Amino acid sequence: MQTPPETDVHAELPRVVPAPFRDRTAEPVRVGVGGRLTLAGADPEAADWFTRSADRLHGLRVEAVRENAGVRVFPAADPAEFAAVAPATGVDPRPVPGADERHALEIAEDRIVVRAAGAEGAFRALTSLVQLLTVDAAGGVWAPRGTVVDGPRYTWRSLSLDVVRHWFTVQEVRRVVDLMALYKFNVLHLHLTDSQGWSLESRRWPELTRPRPDGTRRYYTREEFAGLVAHAAHHHVTVVPEVDLPGHTGAAFDAYPELHGDIPPIHPRARFLHPDSEAALGFARDVLEEFAELTPGRFLHLGGDEPFGMLHDDYVRFVEHTHRSLRATGKRAVGWQETARAGVLDGEDVLQYWIGAPDEFDAEGIKAQVPPEYHAVVDRAAESFRISPGDAPAAVRAGVPVLVAPNSRLYLDRSYADACADPAQENDRERLGLPAYEPITVADTFAWDPDDTAESAAPGACVAGVEAAVWGETMTGFDDLAFLLLPRLPGVAEKAWTRRRTEWAGHRRSLAAHRAFWDALGFGNHFRPAD
Numbered sequence: 147m148q149t150p151p152e153t154d155v156h157a158e159l160p161r162v163v164p165a166p167f168r169d170r171t172a173e174p175v176r177v178g179v180g181g182r183l184t185l186a187g188a189d190p191e192a193a194d195w196f197t198r199s200a201d202r203l204h205g206l207r208v209e210a211v212r213e214n215a216g217v218r219v220f221p222a223a224d225p226a227e228f229a230a231v232a233p234a235t236g237v238d239p240r241p242v243p244g245a246d247e248r249h250a251l252e253i254a255e256d257r258i259v260v261r262a263a264g265a266e267g268a269f270r271a272l273t274s275l276v277q278l279l280t281v282d283a284a285g286g287v288w289a290p291r292g293t294v295v296d297g298p299r300y301t302w303r304s305l306s307l308d309v310v311r312h313w314f315t316v317q318e319v320r321r322v323v324d325l326m327a328l329y330k331f332n333v334l335h336l337h338l339t340d341s342q343g344w345s346l347e348s349r350r351w352p353e354l355t356r357p358r359p360d361g362t363r364r365y366y367t368r369e370e371f372a373g374l375v376a377h378a379a380h381h382h383v384t385v386v387p388e389v390d391l392p393g394h395t396g397a398a399f400d401a402y403p404e405l406h407g408d409i410p411p412i413h414p415r416a417r418f419l420h421p422d423s424e425a426a427l428g429f430a431r432d433v434l435e436e437f438a439e440l441t442p443g444r445f446l447h448l449g450g451d452e453p454f455g456m457l458h459d460d461y462v463r464f465v466e467h468t469h470r471s472l473r474a475t476g477k478r479a480v481g482w483q484e485t486a487r488a489g490v491l492d493g494e495d496v497l498q499y500w501i502g503a504p505d506e507f508d509a510e511g512i513k514a515q516v517p518p519e520y521h522a523v524v525d526r527a528a529e530s531f532r533i534s535p536g537d538a539p540a541a542v543r544a545g546v547p548v549l550v551a552p553n554s555r556l557y558l559d560r561s562y563a564d565a566c567a568d569p570a571q572e573n574d575r576e577r578l579g580l581p582a583y584e585p586i587t588v589a590d591t592f593a594w595d596p597d598d599t600a601e602s603a604a605p606g607a608c609v610a611g612v613e614a615a616v617w618g619e620t621m622t623g624f625d626d627l628a629f630l631l632l633p634r635l636p637g638v639a640e641k642a643w644t645r646r647r648t649e650w651a652g653h654r655r656s657l658a659a660h661r662a663f664w665d666a667l668g669f670g671n672h673f674r675p676a677d
């Protein structure tokens with residue numbers, strides 16, 4: 147008889163994703179020997195995910211068998227079995243909405259049973275299982291005995307990734323999808339266009355991705371993008387691509403100066419597409435159509451943030467146009483919160499609340515650093531932030547669901563206020579994260595609840611879901627992304643997945659148990675905070 151592994155991660159069960167076990171002791175039982183597990187009943191996607199994850203995270207071999215499997219999956223159970231868990235709420239982002247992710251995971255000696263209301267629920271249950279496994283030196287496979295009945299709090303659980311300010315290869319974005327799947331995120335919002343670049347090939351506007359002088363490529367071809375979308379779908383992650391309009395469009399103007407039409411830019415650094423320019427409106431229509439063609443999901447993001455320098459009426463007219471063009475593609479719109487000012491989003495769309503604290507915009511500080519002719523633009527930006535507290539309430543009045551993404555907590559490009567456990571990371575800690583933001587600790591990021599944010603920022607809102615975002619201004623490579631995402635991302639997952647009010651001490655212990663997973667998935671440069 148073998149004994150359980152020395153490091154007893156089950157003393158405090160990793161709660162990053164699974165619900166607590168019904169059996170509160172949850173002592174480890176042996177569920178496999180010889181470094182292998184057998185599996186039956188899973189669909190090919192779930193089986194593939196479980197097999198790859200068990201191998202990468204634990205060095206385990208999973209074999210598909212027909213009979214006497216160690217792990218048995220029943221993906222078509224009656225949803226009534228999971229009635230103890232309320233159905234998820236929010237907006238469903240999937241190409242085909244309505245999947246029920248609820249499931250039960252029963253772990254007993256030599257036998258594990260997964261019962262789920264559908265393929266996606268089975269996928270989530272196997273994800274919990276892979277997190278809970280440990281392997282001892284003799285190849286004995288262990289998991290906590292007991293039953294978990296679980297399901298998500300919100301239907302929309304996303305991460306926004308900026309692939310413009312720093313471009314990531316297809317392989318790197320796939321790695322991000324794998325990490326997201328481990329934490330049961332189901333939407334990857336890709337910020338594909340901005341002033342610094344355009345990251346998706348356009349057939350109608352090919353100059354957007356013309357070759358760079360240094361010969362490097364910083365965009366995805368349509369085929370690559372389709373492959374990425376398929377890889378994400380394979381992991382039950384839906385891609386929501388963003389074309390950011392009418393501000394943040396410097397790259398479009400660099401490629402096609404004629405987009406200005408007859409209207410000169412008010413300042414070389416404040417360029418935006420203008421509703422009186424036919425060229426600009428046609429461009430917006432074209433790129434939205436092209437993005438829609440490549441998107442099986444129901445949503446496209448039309449941007450709309452920080453239209454700096456733009457007069458209110460012009461902004462409103464532009465958003466009216468682009469919203470109409472977007473909806474004509476058959477998709478629904480997600481817009482940054484400023485788009486609420488146009489009053490065109492409706493109950494089919496989603497408003498993304500992001501400006502946590504408008505007073506973080508330091509107009510005077512910025513003016514001190516820029517030439518005087520730019521001051522008027524800064525003042526208009528300050529005005530945009532000043533009126534931002536009215537955005538989400540306006541959306542609520544119009545029946546628009548609100549995606550909760552406050553930059554104060556969920557922008558992971560915020561520096562860490564924690565000290566480093568590893569002095570070698572001090573340089574990264576100082577370098578990474580937008581300097582304009584107040585640094586916060588990992589615990590601060592976790593001390594938060596989506597409903598509290600919705601209640602204060604958008605009383606009465608229908609919460610569409612939760613989104614974390616990571617922007618690339620300070621990044622130089624994938625290791626920088628790993629540093630900013632981890633250990634914070636699982637905390638966001640916890641809030642998006644579970645209704646329980648979870649506390650920091652337990653979460654912190656869970657994170658410690660997950661560090662080896664991050665290493666195994668290629669996120670070795672995760673931040674190591676001192677205790």
Ligand code: TNX
Binds near residue numbers: 451500557580
């Ligand atoms: C605000 S979030 C932006 C981005 C920046 C980010 C930095 C949003 C809608 N706009 O353009 O990259 O802050 O955190």
